[in-house]
Amino acid sequence: MDFEDIETVAVLGAGNMGHGIAEVAALAGYEVRMRDIKEEFVQNGYDNIEWSLNKLAEKDQLTQGEADDALDRIEALVDVEAAVGDADVIIEAVPEKMDIKKDVYTDVEQHAPADTLFATNTSSLSITELSEVTERPEQFCGMHFFNPPVRMQLVEVITGAHTSDETLDTIEQLAEEFGKTPVRVRKDSPGFIVNRILVPLMNEACWLVHDDVATIAEVDSTTKFDMGLPMGALELSDQVGNDVGLHVLEYMHETLGEAYDPCPLLEAKVEDEKLGKKTGEGFYDYD
Numbered sequence: 378m379d380f381e382d383i384e385t386v387a388v389l390g391a392g393n394m395g396h397g398i399a400e401v402a403a404l405a406g407y408e409v410r411m412r413d414i415k416e417e418f419v420q421n422g423y424d425n426i427e428w429s430l431n432k433l434a435e436k437d438q439l440t441q442g443e444a445d446d447a448l449d450r451i452e453a454l455v456d457v458e459a460a461v462g463d464a465d466v467i468i469e470a471v472p473e474k475m476d477i478k479k480d481v482y483t484d485v486e487q488h489a490p491a492d493t494l495f496a497t498n499t500s501s502l503s504i505t506e507l508s509e510v511t512e513r514p515e516q517f518c519g520m521h522f523f524n525p526p527v528r529m530q531l532v533e534v535i536t537g538a539h540t541s542d543e544t545l546d547t548i549e550q551l552a553e554e555f556g557k558t559p560v561r562v563r564k565d566s567p568g569f570i571v572n573r574i575l576v577p578l579m580n581e582a583c584w585l586v587h588d589d590v591a592t593i594a595e596v597d598s599t600t601k602f603d604m605g606l607p608m609g610a611l612e613l614s615d616q617v618g619n620d621v622g623l624h625v626l627e628y629m630h631e632t633l634g635e636a637y638d639p640c641p642l643l644e645a646k647v648e649d650e651k652l653g654k655k656t657g658e659g660f661y662d663y664d
């Protein structure tokens with residue numbers, strides 16, 4: 378698939394990342410099919426996109442007409458075949474679990490045209506292993522956005538062991554067309570570049586609170602005001618989703634070793650469904 382031939386982008390998953398990626402693709406002028414497994418999930422994703430586009434229009438970052446046109450380009454669907462049947466590129470943003478993603482690719486492979494490119498928004502998992510459940514591993518790579526996609530500039534474009542240079546070039550051009558800055562990650566390694574740095578930082582922040590070395594406010598004021606991050610480390614964990622951070626850590630712990638042992642405080646947040654902004658409560662309250 379050449380970059381110039383891309384017209385339709387399917388986004389699988391309408392959660393925090395999926396709906397944000399669908400919004401970015403629609404703003405760049407692509408026809409977008411956003412798919413999730415339940416009507417309520419796609420509706421929620423669609424409502425979030427509408428909120429975000431209106432917010433951007435309110436702040437004069439785009440006109441109301443541009444916001445409305447972008448929303449019109451998005452079709453929200455549950456049926457897989459309808460979502461991917463005419464897609465030129467599929468960007469998958471389903472939960473960060475190897476088995477779930479593999480099942481999705483096995484299913485999607487049956488309905489997607491032979492030349493469709495597959496890009497996974499995985500935060501940490503092996504691109505090579507995921508690509509091997511498809512019949513097109515050379516047309517498969519990572520395309521990792523950051524939360525919130527509409528505001529964050531960087532996209533990691535990650536090679537798998539089988540990915541062709543043509544696929545990487547096309548996906549990088551697509552990222553640029555989305556208005557983003559792609560960085561190529563030339564080795565398929567857990568957490569790639571950003572999460573290899575950021576997720577341990579959020580985990581260490583949890584350990585400091587867990588071990589009673591510092592309060593949440595003390596940790597976050599240090600990371601925000603002294604270290605110059607745009608958000609405190611625990612505020613960021615809430616932004617990313619505590620479940621997402623935990624899944625990435627569990628995988629890094631399994632593949633890279635002890636240094637990535639998830640903090641029990643983070644595990645407890647996930648167990649209590651205090652997942653951060655998206656559930657209204659995490660390390661902070663958002664109601």
Ligand code: CAA
Pocket residue numbers: 428429430432433499500522523524525526527528529572575607608613616617621622
């Ligand atoms: N769409 C539209 N508007 C949005 C929005 C969205 N998706 N998300 C937030 N906003 C709005 C807010 O509602 C708020 O509006 P009001 O001012 O009306 O209340 C406004 O944006 C806040 O924007 P500001 O420009 O005032 O705030 P800011 O300059 O602090 O920017 C931010 C917000 C871009 C999120 C910034 O805090 C930031 O960069 N935070 C770090 C985010 C980050 O590092 N993300 C990566 C996490 S790692 C990851 O995602 C990878 C992974 O795999 C785990």
